Amino acid sequence: MRTIMLATVVALAPVAVHAQGSQFEHYQKMVAEGSPAELFAVEGEALWKKPQGPKHASLEKCDLGRGPGVLKGAYARLPRYFKDADRVMDLETRLLYCMETLQGRDRKEALKRPFGNADKPSEMEYLSAYIALQSRGFKLNPGLSHPKEREAYELGKALFHTRTGLWDFSCTTCHGTPGKRIRSSELPVLDDPKTVRPLMATWPAYRVSNSTFKTMQWRINDCFRQMRTPEPDFGSETVNAVNMFLTATARGATYRGPGTKR
Amino acid sequence: MPGPMKMRATLAAGYTDVRVLMSHPMETGQRKGPDGKPVPMHFIQNVTVKVNGKTVIEGQTSQAVSRNPVFAFRLKGGQKGDKIEISWRDNEGESNSTEAAVA
Numbered sequence: 550m551r552t553i554m555l556a557t558v559v560a561l562a563p564v565a566v567h568a569q570g571s572q573f574e575h576y577q578k579m580v581a582e583g584s585p586a587e588l589f590a591v592e593g594e595a596l597w598k599k600p601q602g603p604k605h606a607s608l609e610k611c612d613l614g615r616g617p618g619v620l621k622g623a624y625a626r627l628p629r630y631f632k633d634a635d636r637v638m639d640l641e642t643r644l645l646y647c648m649e650t651l652q653g654r655d656r657k658e659a660l661k662r663p664f665g666n667a668d669k670p671s672e673m674e675y676l677s678a679y680i681a682l683q684s685r686g687f688k689l690n691p692g693l694s695h696p697k698e699r700e701a702y703e704l705g706k707a708l709f710h711t712r713t714g715l716w717d718f719s720c721t722t723c724h725g726t727p728g729k730r731i732r733s734s735e736l737p738v739l740d741d742p743k744t745v746r747p748l749m750a751t752w753p754a755y756r757v758s759n760s761t762f763k764t765m766q767w768r769i770n771d772c773f774r775q776m777r778t779p780e781p782d783f784g785s786e787t788v789n790a791v792n793m794f795l796t797a798t799a800r801g802a803t804y805r806g807p808g809t810k811r
Numbered sequence: 812m813p814g815p816m817k818m819r820a821t822l823a824a825g826y827t828d829v830r831v832l833m834s835h836p837m838e839t840g841q842r843k844g845p846d847g848k849p850v851p852m853h854f855i856q857n858v859t860v861k862v863n864g865k866t867v868i869e870g871q872t873s874q875a876v877s878r879n880p881v882f883a884f885r886l887k888g889g890q891k892g893d894k895i896e897i898s899w900r901d902n903e904g905e906s907n908s909t910e911a912a913v914a
Contacts, residue, residue: 583830585879591815667878668836760878 573735576811586678586755586807589670589762593679596672602652611647613640613680614692624677624684625804628701628793629692637692637701639792640680641673641766642784663783664767667760674762677753677807684804689749691796698793701786705794708787709740714778720791722776734811742798749799751808758811765792816909820895827889827913829860831897832881839874853903855880861896862886889913 600607613623614631628639634646641663648659665671692698712719723729724739737744753764769788770780781787814834821828833855840852852874860868867886886895891913898908 583832583881583883585832585834585881587817588815588832588834588879591817757877 571735573733573811584755584807584809585760586762586809587682589675589678589755590682590807591679592670593675593677596675597679602648602654604651604653606651606653608644608647608651608676610651611644613643620680620683622684622687624681625687625689627691628698628789628796630695630697635697636786637695637697637789637793638784639765639789640677641764642789644673644676644680645784660783664764664770665761670762673764673766674753677764678755678762681753681804681807685806687804689746689796689799689802689804691793691800693797693800701790701793702797704786705790705792705797706740708791709794714773714776716777718776718778720772739795740798742800745795745799746802749796750802750804751806751810754806754808754810756810762807763810813905813907816897816907818895818897818909818911820889820893820911820913822889822891822913825888827886827893827895828883829886829895829897830881830883831909832879833899833907834879835899835901837874837876837878837880853901855899855901857900858882859898860884861898862889863894864896 596608598607598609610617612618612631612633613620614626614629615621615623624640627643628637630637631643631646638646645656645659648654649656659672662669662671663673665674693702709720712722719725720739723731723736727738727744729736737748739745739748752768753762755762766783766788769791774780816831816833818829818831820830835855836853837855838850838853840849842850844850854874855872855876858868858870858872859866860870868884872880882897893913894910895913896908896910898906900906
């Protein structure tokens with residue numbers, strides 16, 4: 550009996566070391582120093598300034614909510630309502646809007662590859678790395694005053710709790726109870742500000758395991774894919790609403806992305 | 812054309828912390844592409860660090876290093892404004908370099 554007890558204590562010892570921060574957090578801290586996300590930001594800056602499309606214009610006059618071309622702190626204030634488009638937009642939806650209006654690009658052409666891979670990252674990925682980086686230190690503060698913003702929030706909240714798809718999953722199936730995980734990834738509870746804040750403060754992010762930069766739209770899209778629902782359209786009301794719900798729940802968190810994920 | 816590099820060199824008590832990011836595919840030669848053929852080896856072979864023109868590190872790296880590697884090291888001493896230059900060369904003869912002043 551005594552030996553068994555001893556063995557148990559030894560086995561538990563390494564867990565105790567990481568009592569305040571889990572091993573995942575420890576690993577995340579290690580990879581966050583010198584994240585390749587910065588390399589994506591460098592490319593993103595060049596892309597932001599590069600004239601493209603039939604109008605041969607750059608995105609430099611794109612208004613992300615703080616005035617044309619103002620990037621400082623802009624990401625932290627998204628999603629929000631844009632009068633010119635008469636809808637709630639997150640960063641990538643807004644970028645797409647600017648590509649269509651400022652650069653005169655065809656929607657289909659601009660969305661040929663919304664999500665890239667390691668060998669060929671997408672335009673959206675480079676741009677969101679560049680833009681998000683300039684909100685470091687700003688508090689997440691999405692628009693919640695306009696009726697359409699509140700509508701998006703309510704829709705996002707409803708979508709979050711609604712079961713759907715082949716497996717009858719809702720977001721809460723994975724992200725509703727504490728302590729769940731898939732393999733070595735923790736599944737944070739996404740309607741609790743405490744657990745959403747550190748998350749929304751670090752998306753978009755570089756993903757070490759497949760050397761790619763992932764945008765928030767990709768994150769939401771991929772969750773839908775894993776739930777076996779049809780994938781939502783890029784920049785759709787659905788994705789914006791879910792993003793609005795998550796960002797609003799994380800409101801007040803200090804943005805410290807683009808982050809680095811496993 | 813090789814992707815960007817990014818370096819940061821900060822002075823601490825008696826040493827300089829240097830961290831450099833490099834964009835590189837770092838192909839091992841073990842991976843198969845979508846066409847089923849192996850993707851040829853393509854990796855950084857040499858990394859050189861110069862401080863004010865004087866070579867202080869000449870390193871050899873292998874395929875074991877990840878894509879978009881980050882290298883971090885400490886240099887003894889150093890002072891603000893020292894020019895640090897880091898360059899790499901890969902097995903296909905491509906190269907890139909960046910420089911920064913110690914801050």
